[in-house]
Amino acid sequence: MSNVRPTRPADVSQRTWLLVHPKGIVVRREGDAVAFPTDEDVAQLAIDVSGAHHLGRLEGSEVDAFAVACNADVELPAPLVVSNLRELFIPLGDAQFWLAGRAAQVVDWASTHRFCGRCATATERVENERCLRCPACGLLSYPRISPAIIVLVRRDDRVLLARNARSTYGFYSVLAGFSEIGESLEETIVREVREEVGVEVTNARYFGSQPWPFPHSLMIGFTADWRSGEIRVDGEEIAHADWFPADALPPIPPRLSIARSLIDAWVADIHATRAAAEVGK
Ligand SMILES: NC(=O)C1=CN([C@@H]2O[C@H](COP(=O)(O)OP(=O)(O)OC[C@H]3O[C@@H](n4cnc5c(N)ncnc54)[C@H](O)[C@@H]3O)[C@@H](O)[C@H]2O)C=CC1
Ligand SMILES: [Mg+2]
Numbered sequence: 140m141s142n143v144r145p146t147r148p149a150d151v152s153q154r155t156w157l158l159v160h161p162k163g164i165v166v167r168r169e170g171d172a173v174a175f176p177t178d179e180d181v182a183q184l185a186i187d188v189s190g191a192h193h194l195g196r197l198e199g200s201e202v203d204a205f206a207v208a209c210n211a212d213v214e215l216p217a218p219l220v221v222s223n224l225r226e227l228f229i230p231l232g233d234a235q236f237w238l239a240g241r242a243a244q245v246v247d248w249a250s251t252h253r254f255c256g257r258c259a260t261a262t263e264r265v266e267n268e269r270c271l272r273c274p275a276c277g278l279l280s281y282p283r284i285s286p287a288i289i290v291l292v293r294r295d296d297r298v299l300l301a302r303n304a305r306s307t308y309g310f311y312s313v314l315a316g317f318s319e320i321g322e323s324l325e326e327t328i329v330r331e332v333r334e335e336v337g338v339e340v341t342n343a344r345y346f347g348s349q350p351w352p353f354p355h356s357l358m359i360g361f362t363a364d365w366r367s368g369e370i371r372v373d374g375e376e377i378a379h380a381d382w383f384p385a386d387a388l389p390p391i392p393p394r395l396s397i398a399r400s401l402i403d404a405w406v407a408d409i410h411a412t413r414a415a416a417e418v419g420k
């Protein structure tokens with residue numbers, strides 16, 4: 140996805156539409172096939188596309204993607220349906236899923252910054268930049284992105300996994316937390332792990348990152364090592380946590396998340412270390 144600077148809906152040959160509904164994303168669902176609505180689909184819906192946000196051109200195609208909000212009461216003729224964003228990861232595949240995530244974040248930003256946060260004047264779109272400007276006091280509102288660390292903590296050949304008290308999925312995962320004002324990411328890691336499970340960590344190393352459009356997080360992944368302390372969960376956010384060996388893991392998150400990538404990479408590391416030790420015998 141070339142992240143071209145957004146322009147107004149250009150008179151492009153082909154457009155694909157990301158219709159962001161309060162309950163998810165509108166897609167064409169025909170059997171197992173899922174696709175984004177076409178110009179023809181959108182033309183038959185009574186929605187105003189004048190404020191559409193250009194998301195960029197789909198890799199290697201002449202198709203330009205546009206995001207626009209649609210109301211909860213929009214009538215959707217078959218095969219158009221509303222799908223929860225997370226449920227679209229498998230049917231859409233990576234590139235299209237993250238495009239839908241980008242659409243959800245752009246529409247969330249535009250719908251929550253219609254008025255200036257300083258003087259309540261209606262904001263206006265800035266040409267050629269994803270920004271809303273207040274004509275009265277000049278305040279600029281760019282899309283909100285909330286940095287959140289996510290960290291896999293190791294202790295010898297075990298990993299710290301926790302079950303979130305609020306999660307309905309029931310799986311165990313690595314720890315995560317939003318950065319607070321004035322913190323470095325390394326400080327967030329130490330604070331969040333101390334707050335959530337009561338142990339001290341060291342040796343934080345960058346792993347990778349991932350946009351997380353629920354609604355506007357940016358996940359920054361790290362590994363770290365246990366330094367001291369025994370697990371004592373906070374009981375509010377974390378219901379249970381423990382140290383798990385690679386061959387006896389509890390239920391873990393699906394492939395969509397960087398949490399799963401962190402865990403998979405650690406398991407692969409453990410197996411490679413064991414294999415090397417076998418060879419060395
Ligand atoms: N992609 C992945 O693998 C994973 C993503 N996540 C995401 O990471 C983010 C942080 O995870 P949590 O453990 O929930 O955060 P956290 O441990 O900082 O606690 C969440 C609390 O932070 C506060 N909060 C909510 N939105 C905030 C924001 N934008 N900035 C600052 N504070 C905020 C609220 O009080 C909320 O209860 C969430 O968006 C969560 O969905 C969490 C685990 C895995
Ligand atoms: Mg957390």
Ligand SMILES: [Zn+2]
Binds near residue numbers: 274
């Ligand atoms: Zn203002």
